[in-house]
Amino acid sequence: MTDAKSHLADLVRNALDAFAYAAFIMPATYAQLYGACAQISTKTDWHGTSLLDIGSGPGTASWVIRQFHPHLQHITAVERDPHLQHVARTLARGADLPTTTYVQRSEEHTSELQSRQYLVCRLLLEKK
Numbered sequence: 001m002t003d004a005k006s007h008l009a010d011l012v013r014n015a016l017d018a019f020a021y022a023a024f025i026m027p028a029t030y031a032q033l034y035g036a037c038a039q040i041s042t043k044t045d046w047h048g049t050s051l052l053d054i055g056s057g058p059g060t061a062s063w064v065i066r067q068f069h070p071h072l073q074h075i076t077a078v079e080r081d082p083h084l085q086h087v088a089r090t091l092a093r094g095a096d097l098p099t100t101t102y103v104q105r106s107e108e109h110t111s112e113l114q115s116r117q118y119l120v121c122r123l124l125l126e127k128k
Contacts, residue, residue: 018083059088
């Protein structure tokens with residue numbers, strides 16, 4: 001387990017921890033992702049209709065991406081922690097988000113997917 005993953009595992013041990021994570025850490029993560037998406041949006045004219053969010057946590061990336069790409073129709077959120085996934089579902093209830101499929105995967109499977117996701121993002125950004 002990497003340092004970041006072990007740190008998150010130490011932070012989120014139950015449902016209350018997951019909601020605390022959403023209240024205190026999610027806003028900072030949202031701000032960082034928003035800044036990155038603002039930069040990326042100047043370099044690409046992506047108009048996809050679906051998003052695969054690997055390691056989705058409480059759904060932070062889904063909220064950010066929706067700001068830049070309101071045309072999204074479907075999100076697949078892959079998260080290993082059931083408490084963070086519960087927070088994501090709770091926050092999404094009644095929100096103006098696209099249809100979302102929540103998938104729970106083991107840490108090993110999620111790590112493999114994240115490596116592939118990084119490669120895909122690099123290829124998309126280098127395309128321009």
